Amino acid sequence: MPPILYLIPTPLGTPDTPCLLPHEAAQISGLTDFVVEAEKTARAHLKHLGITTPIRELNLQTLNEHTDPNTVSELLKPLQEGRSTGLLSEAGCPAVADPGARLVALAHAHGFEVRPLVGPSSILLALMASGANGQNFAFKGYLPSEKSERIDALKALEKRSRAHNETQIFIETPYRNDALLGDALEHLSPATLLCTASDLTLPTQTVTSKTVADWHKMPALPNLKKRPTIFVLYAG
The missing domain is CATH 3.30.950.10 (Tetrapyrrole methylase, C-terminal domain)
Structure with a gap:
């Protein structure tokens, strides 16, 4: 199955607030690679999203307002190696008023499927x-x-x-x-x-x-x- 960039919404409130539809949560449960705004809060969110991979074994890469635009393409590496990847923002929907939009644009440019999941905006x-x-x-x-x-x-x-x-x-x-x-x-x-x-x-x-x-x-x-x-x- 070709790799997918999943756009994963996170709660606007506390990390344990449910925010994914059950069938969508199942789609991302086995992911190991994620692009996040901040690792600390991302780990807290992922803990409650039903990710089966132990949190300490996840590959988290950072994309925020301080990221050098010239290095964003490096974040595509898991996709290029055939592994689906999740994109998370600090709160709400990724790539909406969020630096993740740069990664989404690059994923499209390289022909990868982008799949947005339902969540709070x-x-x-x-x-x-x-x-x-x-x-x-x-x-x-x-x-x-x-x-x-x-x-x-x-x-x-x-x-x-x-x-x-x-x-x-x-x-x-x-x-x-x-x-x-x-x-x-x-x-x-x-x-x-x-x-x-x-x-x-x-x-x-x-x-x-x-x-x-x-x-x-x-x-x-x-x-x-x-x-x-x-x-x-x-x-x-």
Whole structure:
């Protein structure tokens, strides 16, 4: 059987949270080769994914934002030697807002089968829960960290959303979430829909989706500090 690059989702919460369909878990149970973002967390995830190979005997190679682009092709070696390989991100779906996309592109270029497995994507979960336009949307990644640039970016996203009837999805480093929310509520139009989706799939999950005007009527804003959060903006 030709080797396959499996795109293996991992939990958004604790490593023991179920996130694979049973028949897909069976497909990867015998894998020995994996490309991961961080070995420590990957080992914790793999322990709960039903991998039959002893964890200490697994071949783990690292691919993250610090990986030299010129060395990514070396990660194809197990596939080239005929061994199927699993690709994991730190949380959620690999290759979505994730450096693993580089390996996926190379696998296609070399003619290997790429097989995505079903699992959680915080981006899609937030969109689903927001009530914004799910027919036309864009993920913008991180906004600028500098305040004036961040405000300009928010206004530009709102303008694009209104002009194209397009939902805008973006994220922030958790410790800056509250600052981003504050800037959005101060500078976006009252009728614009703004959703924050925090701690998705966890017991502490919180999704708040309101117009900016209605956000201002809340007795208190949610505390987003240190909580993984997806922001959804819709001005269509």
